[in-house]
Amino acid sequence: MAKTTTSPVRTGLVHLALITYTLIALFPVFLTVINSFKDRASIFRDPLGLPTPSVFSLVGYETVLKQGDFILYFQNSFIVTAVSIFFVLLFGAMAAFALSEYRFRGNTLMGLYLALGIMIPIRLGTVAILQGMVAAGLVNTLTALILVYTAQGLPLAVFILTEFMQTVSDDLKNAGRIDGLSEYSIFFRLVLPLIRPAMATVAVFTMIPIWNDLWFPLILAPSDATKTITLGSQVFIGQFVTNWNAVLAALTLAIVPVLVLYLIFSRQLIRGITAGAVK
Amino acid sequence: MGSLKIENIVKSFGHVDVLKGIDLEVEDGEFVIFVGPSGCGKSTLLRIIAGLEDATAGEILIDGKKVNNTPPAKRGIAMVFQTYALYPHLSVRDNMGLGLKQAGKPADEIKERTKVASSMLSLDDYLERRPSELSGGQRQRVAIGRAIVREPKLFLFDEPLSNLDAALRVNTRLEIARLHRQLKATMIYVTHDQVEAMTLADKIVVLNKGKIEQVGSPMELYNAPQTVFVAGFIGSPQMNLIDAAKLGHTDAKTIGIRPEHIQVSSTSGEWKGSVIHVEHLGADTIIYLQTDFGPLTVRLFGEHQYEVDGILYATPDAGRTYRFDNEGQVIKS
Numbered sequence: 001m002a003k004t005t006t007s008p009v010r011t012g013l014v015h016l017a018l019i020t021y022t023l024i025a026l027f028p029v030f031l032t033v034i035n036s037f038k039d040r041a042s043i044f045r046d047p048l049g050l051p052t053p054s055v056f057s058l059v060g061y062e063t064v065l066k067q068g069d070f071i072l073y074f075q076n077s078f079i080v081t082a083v084s085i086f087f088v089l090l091f092g093a094m095a096a097f098a099l100s101e102y103r104f105r106g107n108t109l110m111g112l113y114l115a116l117g118i119m120i121p122i123r124l125g126t127v128a129i130l131q132g133m134v135a136a137g138l139v140n141t142l143t144a145l146i147l148v149y150t151a152q153g154l155p156l157a158v159f160i161l162t163e164f165m166q167t168v169s170d171d172l173k174n175a176g177r178i179d180g181l182s183e184y185s186i187f188f189r190l191v192l193p194l195i196r197p198a199m200a201t202v203a204v205f206t207m208i209p210i211w212n213d214l215w216f217p218l219i220l221a222p223s224d225a226t227k228t229i230t231l232g233s234q235v236f237i238g239q240f241v242t243n244w245n246a247v248l249a250a251l252t253l254a255i256v257p258v259l260v261l262y263l264i265f266s267r268q269l270i271r272g273i274t275a276g277a278v279k
Numbered sequence: 280m281g282s283l284k285i286e287n288i289v290k291s292f293g294h295v296d297v298l299k300g301i302d303l304e305v306e307d308g309e310f311v312i313f314v315g316p317s318g319c320g321k322s323t324l325l326r327i328i329a330g331l332e333d334a335t336a337g338e339i340l341i342d343g344k345k346v347n348n349t350p351p352a353k354r355g356i357a358m359v360f361q362t363y364a365l366y367p368h369l370s371v372r373d374n375m376g377l378g379l380k381q382a383g384k385p386a387d388e389i390k391e392r393t394k395v396a397s398s399m400l401s402l403d404d405y406l407e408r409r410p411s412e413l414s415g416g417q418r419q420r421v422a423i424g425r426a427i428v429r430e431p432k433l434f435l436f437d438e439p440l441s442n443l444d445a446a447l448r449v450n451t452r453l454e455i456a457r458l459h460r461q462l463k464a465t466m467i468y469v470t471h472d473q474v475e476a477m478t479l480a481d482k483i484v485v486l487n488k489g490k491i492e493q494v495g496s497p498m499e500l501y502n503a504p505q506t507v508f509v510a511g512f513i514g515s516p517q518m519n520l521i522d523a524a525k526l527g528h529t530d531a532k533t534i535g536i537r538p539e540h541i542q543v544s545s546t547s548g549e550w551k552g553s554v555i556h557v558e559h560l561g562a563d564t565i566i567y568l569q570t571d572f573g574p575l576t577v578r579l580f581g582e583h584q585y586e587v588d589g590i591l592y593a594t595p596d597a598g599r600t601y602r603f604d605n606e607g608q609v610i611k612s
Contacts, residue, residue: 031396035602047429150321169362171360171363171364171437172362172364172366174326174329174351174360175358175360175364175365175366175367175425176333176350176362177331178329178352178357178358178378179352179378179381180378180381180382181352181381182351190366193367193368194367
């Protein structure tokens with residue numbers, strides 16, 4: 001990297017701002033994690049205190065794991081998130097390929113139509129979605145959630161991936177055509193590997209809202225067999241008594257899978273975010 | 280086994296006509312170069328021949344067979360791209376073999392043909408490498424190798440040397456010339472660089488604004504340009520194109536005279552001018568003069584010393600001037 005003449009003061013200020021932001025962003029997570037390891041009394045007495053040996057307690061985790069269904073809730077969340085990401089990436093990339101690669105009447109209009117979902121929250125349609133799911137007999141199934149989340153994730157995916165697909169060299173695709181590759185092979189074997197960073201970006205942006213969502217699981221799949229982890233944690237929040245140990249433990253546990261997925265994608269992600277900026 | 284015939288090809292993008300009726304014949308074994316300024320439609324024409332674009336109207340015949348509706352892979356062509364367009368995730372060997380593999384050729388044959396091509400291009404040591412581990416020149420050789428392996432009826436080159444630096448460009452140019460002699464294959468080559476066109480071609484096709492200006496051998500184009508565009512496009516430095524009225528000629532619109540066909544003298548001559556700038560290239564000296572009728576470029580062979588702002592007299596060689604009419608067509612004398 002070329003060293004420019006940035007004064008240490010300026011760099012310092014930038015870092016200060018970034019560190020402040022990081023602390024603010026991480027504070028709730030930090031609070032959740034430390035309090036999940038404390039007994040009930042000390043959560044209320046000293047919410048900011050670290051879990052010292054005298055107050056250390058795993059009672060929350062014990063409750064959560066004894067509840068038994070939690071493994072199932074995790075599994076539900078995982079299935080819904082993974083399958084939704086898969087469909088969002090697959091269909092998003094396919095639509096993006098069509099939009100960026102082929103000239104056809106209404107191309108721009110189609111692109112705008114597909115991007116419209118970025119601006120209109122899908123929750124506005126909740127009632128209609130519920131009616132549809134009832135009519136289709138999909139209430140209380142994971143399929144219902146997967147369908148909704150796929151629809152929710154597609155607009156952003158199509159938007160981001162179209163931009164990236166346009167950067168893939170035409171010559172490369174044409175070379176494939178001359179070598180006799182079908183359009184499908186060109187898509188799967190030449191283009192997809194080249195836009196992997198963009199796919200990771202989309203995966204992360206898609207994954208987090210799905211994993212954290214409470215709205216659709218509550219409405220479309222609240223049965224015990226189809227609860228997701230976020231919904232499952234709510235059983236500890238009662239009208240009169242809330243089992244904070246259990247809630248915090250459940251939320252802490254819920255962070256882990258997202259964190260793992262994020263770490264897997266992040267190497268690609270950083271390349272994805274900066275790729276557009278430096279080129 | 281490798282002739283091409285194009286009949287009245289038209290290509291429009293929306294309301295823009297990129298190609299306005301192209302007729303062309305390429306004989307078997309010919310090296311034909313499409314040359315023209317950017318936007319003249321030369322690359323589009325090549326892509327239509329390759330089948331990567333559909334022509335709006337017109338017919339393409341390869342070996343007498345109409346191929347308008349044949350997909351690129353079945354046309355018996357191979358193409359080399361400006362950006363190399365190698366498959367980044369495949370080794371050099373697989374890059375070269377992919378086309379044959381897709382065509383369902385047996386592994387032995389693929390191996391044999393890859394070997395022949397790689398030794399022809401001295402790529403034997405790099406067969407297991409990925410494109411990212413090769414230099415620009417090597418990548419372009421792999422791209423050429425990929426074309427050779429297919430043993431096509433037609434080689435298509437789309438500005439293959441534009442991404443290479445000057446020294447490599449000369450080497451690769453020689454390589455392509457050698458390959459053409461060795462393979463005796465029909466080659467069609469697109470470039471905007473007239474040096475490539477003049478040095479490689481059996482036949483040059485000069486395109487301008489979607490139309491063929493002139494087809495001919497390099498020397499025909501140099502010595503007998505049919506239009507003012509060809510006259511200005513072929514030759515470097517550019518031909519001096521002078522408004523005939525300012526020279527007192529009434530029988531033409533434009534007078535053309537190549538810089539190398541002008542003699543200068545410090546005492547007397549036909550046209551008087553002052554020196555604006557002198558370029559010393561060693562083998563040549565290029566003098567830019569300002570005259571009563573506008574700027575004039577003169578190319579002298581060898582080394583010459585002239586002062587800027589000095590007065591020089593220029594005289595065109597007899598019989599080396601060209602006259603063009605209002606439509607830019609040459610007037611035969």
